[in-house]
Amino acid sequence: MGITQAQLSRLENGPPVVHLDRLAHWAKILGIPGVLLWFSLPDAWLSSSRETAGRMGVPGPDCHDHGNLVGSPATTASFEVSTKEVVTTDRRQFHALAALAGLGSLGEPGFLAMLADDSPSIGLEHVRMASSLVKELRQADAVAGANQICDVAIDVHGRLSSWAVKARYSRDVGEALQASLADLAAQTAWLTIDAGRRAAARPYLNDAIARARLADDPQIEVRALAQLALLTCDSQPTESLHCADAALRISAGWATPRLLTLLHLRRACAFAALQNRNAFEREMRKARQELERGPHESDPEFIHFVNVQEVQGLEALSFLSLDQPRRAAEALRVAIANSSPAHRRNRVYYRVRLAEATHREGDVNEAALMASDLLPEVRQLNSRRVTRHLADIRSTVGQLPRPAAPVRDFIEAFDGVAVR
Incomplete structure (x- = not known):
């Protein structure tokens, strides 16, 4: 963007920028289609904006359809933003559009648009780009929140899955493709959970487990089982416990301390939901012992959120399950005090649960x-x-x-x- 970090900080924390020439310049750099902006781009940039919009599947600047973000007629994604809404909102709206534009232009030009074609073959370079989608989705989630990109992930997963069925590829490419699709399915499942669409998550987790088996990738299978344990903890705690047990069995011999921390936390939460206090306390001790062993160079990316705050926060939520709101409130205050700026969503989430615990205290x-x-x-x-x-x-x-x-x-x- 041609500015320093200090300048960026002032832009983020100061009054809204109203200079259209600067806004248009940044929109061009970030590849945001004109249809998603509340102001008009200069004529010289319209062709560039149409090209980016085409890669995203978003209608071009001369079209009035503010519909699907990735262009599938079956997707439910909609981003109808009126001028009034954009003008009155804060900078998160701009960040959301930038994150989504980044997804639309990922990798080589036209990659997402290519998924709509009947491409005859898939190579390792395509698998590499598909794998990078998971990282892009995770980063966009951190910036824009799951509500903004859940439908994007669902649509992209559907297109990639359909492409994999139709295209030709070697056995080696096939194994890599299945692993990539498994990871994407697990990420899509998490986005549906955080977006409040829990019923939609299980099919993606089942898909992730099946594809991980086909690719002989136990790490992704463990990730999906850990998420399935999270999904079912409140409504089906026995199944949640079975999922955590299975993840521990599969990861035996190669799990890092932080991964073991997560899996023992999943068991602890399930035992709390089952009102088994002794087993809950045992699993919490194990989780803390593993966390004290510190990070490892082999830590998978999906456990980036496992830290002291997460251990304390999940312990607190388990106290709520055990109908101990006072202990829950105490643990939540500690978790909030130990929060990291990189995990802002968890901090706000635990503050909301602290309000709930305070209410339950009376x-x-x-x-x-x-x-x-x-x-x-x-x-x-x-x-x-x-x-x-x-x-x-x-x-x-x-x-x-x-x-x-x-x-x-x-x-x-x-x-x-x-x-x-």
Whole structure:
């Protein structure tokens, strides 16, 4: 962008930029199609914008269809942003569009558009680009939130899967392709979970496990089983425990300490949901022991979030499952105090759960004050998994017969911003 990091920081934290020449220049650099901007690009740049839009499957600047982001007629992705909405929103909207534009122009020009064609063959270079999609989706998720890119991931996974069925490739390429698709399926599953579409996650996890078996890739299989344990913990804790057990068996002999930490945490949460306190405490001790062994050069990328905060946070949520809100609140305060700026979503999520624990302790007014303070940050996260818990607090306090002023203020603020 031709600016220093200090300048970027001032742009992010200062008043909105209104100089159209600078905005247009940055839009061109980031490859954002004109149809996704609230201002018009100069005529000289329209062809470039149309080209980028074509790669994304987004209608060009001369089209009024603000529909699918990746261009599949079957996808439900929609990004209808009015001028008023863009002007009044904060910088997260710009970051979201930039992240999505980055996905659209990933790798060689036309890669995503190529998926719509009946390409006759697949080579290792295609597999490499497909594999890099997982990293791009993870980075876009960190910037824009799962709500913004969930449909993008679903559409891309569908296109790649369809392409893999139709195209020709060697046995070596086939194994690499199955592993790449398994990893993409697992990432798509996580995005559906965080976007509040939990029912859609299981098919992608089943697909990830099957493809990981075909590719003989136990690491991806363990990742999918760990996510399946997370998905089923509240509703089917016995199945959650079986998934964590299977992941431990498969990873025996090669699991790093941080991966073992995650798997023992999954077991601990399942035992808490099953009201088995002794087993829960045993698994928490094991998780802490493994975490103390530190990071390893062989740590898989998908466990980047496993840290002290995650251990403390999941212990706190388990206390909620065990109906111990006081201990949950204490553990959540520690987790929040140890939070990392790189895991902002987890920090906000645990603050919302702290408000829930405070309410369950009996301090309804304090919980309402905490929830009111969280409203702006929750809106910016684009994570329905987080907003769902805040909505649960709203629903619970809304049933009070004579709510005090803090509760009334929270209800009015929540309903006023229409958190989704």
